[in-house]
Amino acid sequence: MELSLSNGIFSKLGLEKNFALVKQLGFENIEFNMKSVRKENETAVYCAAKLLNASKLKCLTLHSASLHVKDEVEVHRAVYYGKISLEFARRLKTPVMTVHSNVSKPLLQPVRKKCLTEIFSELNRHAKSSGVRLALENLSYTSSGFGKNVDQLEEVLSVIDDGDMGITIDFCHALETKTATELLEHYGSRVCNVHMANKSHKPFTEPEPELTAFLNRLNDLGYAGPITLELAHGTSMEEILRSKALFDKLLRQF
Numbered sequence: 599m600e601l602s603l604s605n606g607i608f609s610k611l612g613l614e615k616n617f618a619l620v621k622q623l624g625f626e627n628i629e630f631n632m633k634s635v636r637k638e639n640e641t642a643v644y645c646a647a648k649l650l651n652a653s654k655l656k657c658l659t660l661h662s663a664s665l666h667v668k669d670e671v672e673v674h675r676a677v678y679y680g681k682i683s684l685e686f687a688r689r690l691k692t693p694v695m696t697v698h699s700n701v702s703k704p705l706l707q708p709v710r711k712k713c714l715t716e717i718f719s720e721l722n723r724h725a726k727s728s729g730v731r732l733a734l735e736n737l738s739y740t741s742s743g744f745g746k747n748v749d750q751l752e753e754v755l756s757v758i759d760d761g762d763m764g765i766t767i768d769f770c771h772a773l774e775t776k777t778a779t780e781l782l783e784h785y786g787s788r789v790c791n792v793h794m795a796n797k798s799h800k801p802f803t804e805p806e807p808e809l810t811a812f813l814n815r816l817n818d819l820g821y822a823g824p825i826t827l828e829l830a831h832g833t834s835m836e837e838i839l840r841s842k843a844l845f846d847k848l849l850r851q852f
Contacts (some may be wrong), residue, residue: 606631
């Protein structure tokens with residue numbers, strides 16, 4: 599397993615300072631979060647790629663810009679955000695892009711299916727041509743999107759899975775929805791990214807039983823991918839360093 603930091607925690611800063619702080623904290627790997635891009639367009643990607651290359655950071659994953667579509671007229675915007683994100687993933691040489699379902703919770707099932715079909719028929723095609731694997735994330739119970747538990751994820755996957763769809767398990771969300779064990783049982787072989795944080799995206803600084811049990815189960819399943827610290831804005835540098843030290847120690851066991 600490879601430790602990584604989501605640069606979304608520094609998304610209010612320019613990318614040069616963003617990357618510099620990640621390096622200052624001692625990380626070698628990042629998940630590039632599209633929230634850190636001030637203008638999501640085709641030209642911004644060249645600047646991001648140049649700065650990432652200069653930083654010597656390795657971009658293991660990318661978190662897509664997302665829009666939880668509330669009606670069918672918003673589908674084209676969701677597709678646009680997804681395509682721009684895929685261009686970033688391609689240019690940053692990132693093999694995995696985390697995505698949300700892109701549909702809102704209140705939508706009726708037939709409308710959800712129609713919107714999902716339209717969005718992901720485009721995104722799956724572009725992902726394949728870009729050499730990027732999409733990974734569907736389980737959402738938090740407070741999210742405006744659809745896909746917080748296995749039943750909901752299964753509905754989404756029944757529409758969007760083209761045979762290569764991966765899974766990003768967000769451990770914070772799974773703790774809050776009490777679905778961590780079930781998610782691993784259903785999707786263990788498909789996990790290609792793990793967002794790691796305690797409830798409310800607070801950092802783990804102690805080896806709590808739920809955390810160590812989850813990591814041990816991941817290891818039993820043969821998982822060797824990113825463990826991406828995805829922490830709340832306002833987390834102090836000291837807290838990030840303490841969390842990094844904990845995971846450096848825990849991951850050395852595997």
